[in-house]
Amino acid sequence: MEGGRPTRLTPDDTAVAGGRLRNAGLRATRPRQTVLALLDGWAGHHAVDDLSAALVDLGHRFPRQSVYNVLDDLVRVGLALPADTGPGRALYERAGDWHHHFVCLDCGAVMDVPCAIGDKPCLDAAVPGAEIDEAQVIFRGRCADCADRGPADA
Amino acid sequence: MEGGRPTRLTPDDTAVAGGRLRNAGLRATRPRQTVLALLDGWAGHHAVDDLSAALVDLGHRFPRQSVYNVLDDLVRVGLALPADTGPGRALYERAGDWHHHFVCLDCGAVMDVPCAIGDKPCLDAAVPGAEIDEAQVIFRGRCADCADRGPADA
């Protein structure tokens, strides 16, 4: 799997992240650069706590609130995406093609599902008068690993 | 809208609910009968706290945990549905036709969106080896009321 959790962030990484931030109209502060660089090098879906822990491992300790602030900003300008997987703690992922998510009911794994359309909104709904921005699909079931392990046990 | 919050629960209501519980393989305990009767007579999507408050108004005070337990059981046997609307507090609704949800980004209103198929899974996904039980769609945008109130203000 490409994009495993980065083991270090080079000055280049943060510099690139800074440019992208400024391009998006955001100030290139250290927390933002760091979080964005981390997210860019780390595929998958990550809870705020996981991101915080990863940052600590990389030598950057930020308060919880800073991570929340940064993620809110990144989502607002489209540099990060909130990964909809239903109730529970929020997950974030780096920006990319519009896609959906499959959630395993057994092990909780989350994986991307390519969207047939690739842009949003990719489905239409019969809601009179409403403006639909996006249609997010959550597939639920049992992933290949769990399906192999047994018909329906715990 | 039919099915506004019930103002009372008759002995008949709870008796009927008891029968449905036993049919589903559950013991017909008082909390279960009461919650199920309330849910059946109350269309829409309700948070656990809202249900608790409604129960108090009806003269039934149950601990939070009892409501959680009952809802878990009802969902497990298919007498209630968790209404997927993304991160945040969990919403529940009475069982019925399989459908999706539209969430207004401005006012937070949740409304049902009929599913074209009406059964699950209503969409397919390219997840090799996985068993897909359901595909839940969350539409996001601005509801008719909010769209009328202004182009894109707060």
Next chain:
DNA sequence: CTCGTTCCTTTGACTCCGTCCAATCAACCC
């Protein structure tokens, strides 16, 4: 009807995620 087993309910405290607020500090513009 009564007993007994099994399952459910209840109680309280606890954990975790996310938010609010005020004060300090840094980034960008000139």
Next chain:
DNA sequence: GGGTTGATTGGACGGAGTCAAAGGAACGAG
């Protein structure tokens, strides 16, 4: 290199959901 604007920080708060243990109720058998 200052000044202004905006972001970061830290502590405290609230709310949703969970865990474990003890008491109580529902159903079936006798």
